[in-house]
Amino acid sequence: MDRRSTPFSGRFALPSLRGRVEATLTEGKAGSVRLPLADLLAHPGGARDRQVLLGDAVTVIDLQDGHAFVQAAKDGYCGWLAEDAIGPPMQPTHWVSARSSHLYTAPKVQAPEVAALPFGARLTVRASRGSFAETPFGHVPMAHLRKLEDRPRDPVSVAEGFLGAPYLWGGNSAAGLDCSGLVQAAMLACGLPCPGDSDQQQALGQPLSDGAALERGDLLFWKGHVAWVADKRRILHANGHTMSVTFEPIASAIARILAQDGGPVIARRRLVMS
Known part of the structure; x- marks a missing residue:
């Protein structure tokens, strides 16, 4: 089995692997990535396999050494994330369509930035504040966002x-x-x-x-x-x-x-x- 697509930490596995691995089966816990960008690792503290983005949904399958073994919903990729990269499930409404953007402390261009946001990050917009969107993580220029269903074709x-x-x-x-x-x-x-x-x-x-x-x-x-x-x-x-x-x-x-x-x-x- 390909470890990248197999939801098995070595101790715990999702029920889809029943009869295929020796493991304690678990439904896991729903979560989402709470950092702008986080490394998905081959093992706790190990090499980067891929990266996940703010708002990416994950299923947490196991916890070990300050890391969580997860499966990402967007592509089924499995690996280890630092525990502090994971928050509760989100219900995103928009995604970052600019090559990169920023989270700001207030809805104005002069405000200090909190963090950089990567293309593809997903956010829940609570309200519009002039030309900025208010999100749980800070304010983002509306010009850098599209509604979740608004997708390019090429x-x-x-x-x-x-x-x-x-x-x-x-x-x-x-x-x-x-x-x-x-x-x-x-x-x-x-x-x-x-x-x-x-x-x-x-x-x-x-x-x-x-x-x-x-x-x-x-x-x-x-x-x-x-x-x-x-x-x-x-x-x-x-x-x-x-x-x-x-x-x-x-x-x-x-x-x-x-x-x-x-x-x-x-x-x-x-x-x-x-």
Whole structure:
């Protein structure tokens, strides 16, 4: 079983794993991420697998050493979060549609900022205060928010909004993100389901033959890497070569990655848009 998608801490598991693991079964406890950005770890105090954002719903399955083993609702990803990153369940009304934003102590641009907010964070707007939204965590410019159901339709355009963002292994925000983080951020923003890592994302959409003409919105996969097709000539990807989100000619990228022992393209997928 893939630990990333298996709600089993080693001691406790969700009932969906009944008969498949030796564990105490629990329904878990509903919660949500209360920090702007938090690392989802492979084990308590361990390496980052992915990141979760403010307002992301989680199910808490186990507690150990100041950490909670959780499953994220948005993609089913499982891992350990610092306990102080988790709060009670939220009922978000809006999401951050700007590349990044801030929480302010008061509804005015001169007010001190409380924290930075990443693209995709989810918030409950209590009231409108001029050009600011009042939330339980502070005030946010209304221009940086969309209603929860108000979603863009082109994930590549969303991904283009991250151009120049630094590369960060396991990152999921404009402060730093990796190849699969870029794909997931764009797809979730458009209301499209998407798992967290590139090997999992390889199951998305429909397969394309090697000779098929590529279109904007297709995905190209290498072992451990994924890129958006921006147009017939270019891909858009977060990559360790430039350590940033950048465009790259398709032919050049394929040749460069092969020359750097990254192997050939192993899959081409076309998303099915509803």
